[in-house]
Amino acid sequence: EIDHVTHALDIPTPTRQKMVKSLQKVLPKELSRIFFGGPTGSDAVEQALKLAKYNTGRYGIIAFEGAYHGMTGSSLPLTADSSHRDGLGPMTPGIQFIPYPYSYRNPFGCPDENLHIQAAENLDRVLSDSHSGYSKPAAVILESVQGEAGTIIPEPIFLQKVREICDKHDVLMICDEIQAGIGRTGKMFAFEHAGIVPDIITMSKALGGLGFPISAIAYKEKLNTWPTGKTIGTFRGNMIAFAAGSAALEWMAEHGVVEHAAELGQKCMVKLKELEAGSAIVGESRGIGLMMALEMVKDKQTREPAPKIAKSIRKYAHQRGVMIEVGGHHGNVARLLPPLIITEELAMKGIEIIAGVIKDLESGELKSP
Template sequence: MSVFSGFHLSEKPRIVTPAIPGTRSQELLALQQQIEGSIVSYPRSIPIAIERAKGAIIEDVDGNQFLDFFAGAGVVNLGHSNEEVLAYVTAQQEKLIHALDFPTENKLSAIQKILAHLPEELRDQYKVSFGGPTGSDAIEAALKLAKIKTGRDTIIAFTGGYHGMTAGALSLTSDTGFRNRITSLMPNVHFVPYSYCYRCPFKLEEKNCKMACVDYLRNVLENGHSGVPKPAAIVIEPIQGEGGNIVPREGYLEALVKLAHAHDVLVIFDEIQSGFFRSGEFLAWMHTGAVPDIITVSKGLGGVGLPLAGIIYRKDVEAWGPGAHIGTFRGNQASLAGTNGAFDFVDKYNVNDHTKKAGEYLINGLKELQENSSYIGDVRGRGLMIGVEFVKNKHTKEPFPGMVKHFRNECMQRGLIFEVGGHYNNVVRLVPPLIITMPIIDAALDVMKAALEICESAVNGERVAVL
């Protein structure tokens, strides 16, 4: 039995209703539709009403139990309702919850733990600031600091990038589906290609490519007729999340940072999704030799799903003064207690090593499915941030979002939930809690195998009928 087994409601799915959603979930979903705004999104593709959750198991109001490979969009990295982390929060709530930016032992301890988990040689070179409670707030703070520091306002972002929904963060988000009806966003944002070797925009093979995507950025920065004024910063995810859990090729981030710094351009690493040990290291860039100037953090930082966001930045980037960036709920004390508890839990149970082993185990299982499937084109990931890309043909790589939609539903009916993303909505994004156990992974792989067989039979049957 794994040391983490007791942190979960169970280690297998349990479906007790004839179909999903069950009767009570249908009632609550209908009520939600009547009284809550139409921006609600997740229940449209995962139609359940949640009663409780523990570890990697979500139980709906009908008593169905699902394997959660979504983790609240990567927020509950240490599992739902982790009792050891919750103990820190409960103790803090009895003393103090709201303290603006006054110093408390609780907050200063959390900052010290953040810095202590950076590479040893860099720990004394960074500071931490908290702003609003969401990832988008962290992005806005990073942009503001970069612009104040450099006196410039142009920003370079990347195709496939997702950074949030506030005005500045959305300006950096490449998905035009979020932007088509917004006529004005933050100006002077320019997009360049990300290192997405499976779908290289330059039609090159990784083995023969000398990182044309970096050369493209070099041209943008050095060609006086590129149309792009000298930027304040580039903003990049060390592992793209919503873009399809894309891990850039080895050496890419180092080359990018070197190029940016050669042109006196700051580098902002968005670690909101890839951070807090999701990759097997505290921050995903720590797998590389690249060193950023500013890092945005949120999601898993709150420990048990409590809202918290901030930026970690080099001391030599410090360029703002008192009140230059504020937020009423910055550094909420309950959330910071969750941070303290989460770091202690990670260190106590060596979660980073477990994440690497569990991720490797899951990827190996997925690659077995890929070998026996005509429609899984790519399996990729680092730690427990994994993408499975579906295509109509492995040679042409034509995206197959329709199959992914069918596959997600078949998995849900059998007790497994996850998010879908990618440049073409054709990528299964697997981000389970980091305390996932091997039996839970095995159960998820069994569900995916059964769902895949159903989906492939349906696709092949349609093709036979057409022929």
């Protein structure tokens, strides 16, 4: 493709049409409209917000604690980590947060088995109560699985209830699939674990196949009300990204990559749960597909976060050949996000190396600040 047309804005080239057809094969039929934005996930979030506001005539947005939705003008105020916003002054008005169902650190104090329903019912409460301080928003936006918050995985009932509540109050539901989508969780899209269909979804990251810059939203036909030229952008016609994205989606289907992620993720979690059981500093191991995490603590009883230990695991694991991320509300979560095509042998070797690092940290052979 690089030897042909590389950039064509909105012109429906054969390469662009092929990308659309590849996406349509994996999207729920209800999400019949696809719109390509700028090259980053933040651009997709911005487009989703604009679409929601334009269709509803409202400007408020409800997001969730722990959320990460981007770093641009309207996506940054939706990102819960205050360190990203400190020193920037007032941002986009009308954005309010409510708790996400974080099982290990239950924000409601209710019995854990009730947490996910409680979190959804809290959304219903703030939308129903005129004294809650929440005006009726244009949309509710959430990650189907929270990423930067530390791989927080909601039970299906939570997303199902949020879908019902949004319908009840005539509020649009936006699922941010930028990190959890395109096979990462063992489904093509993470919201599919709950058997629901949002009104709008955002996509980026893996959508570019080999890492080419691309973003998109998919949405229901009823929302296709934008007049021609209402939303534009220069870098939303990257033919190389379209070619790579289409090829990747077709290759994933042909080689069963999503199914592989689901099956291998289950095997990895068996090993990670064994690691949790045998360690005094692994508070919880959790995962869905190949989106996994270890929440590190100083003490399992108090669950006091141990961010320095998480950073030490990242450092020493890297020295031994394994790259991980660190995230979480307290910076104490070691996040494991291997390639979706990783072999079982390599995945198990990686977990073995991480387990070895944790063992050496506990014994004092390796030092943590």
